[in-house]
Amino acid sequence: MTYKMVCTVKDNQVVLTLPPDLRNKKEVTIFIDDQVDTRLLKLEALKMASTDQLFLADIQEVQLDFDSIDHETI
Secondary structure (H helix, E strand, O other): OOOOOOOOOOOOOOOOOOHHOOOOOOOOOOOOOOOHHHHHHHHHHHHHHHHEEEEEEEHHHHHHHHHHOOOOOO
């Protein structure tokens, strides 16, 4: 059984009330996803991509591939 809950961190602690289906369980597995840091890492990767010569060359190649059909009409 899988549940997804978003919990607030207060004083470096998380208090979690389990759903009734898990009342008599002896053990559960908790996955922690640090959403703030993940977003910052993705934004940093986007910034790096904007100056990466290989990435920019790939984008230019894709643009050239589509230039010939961009002006077509249905």
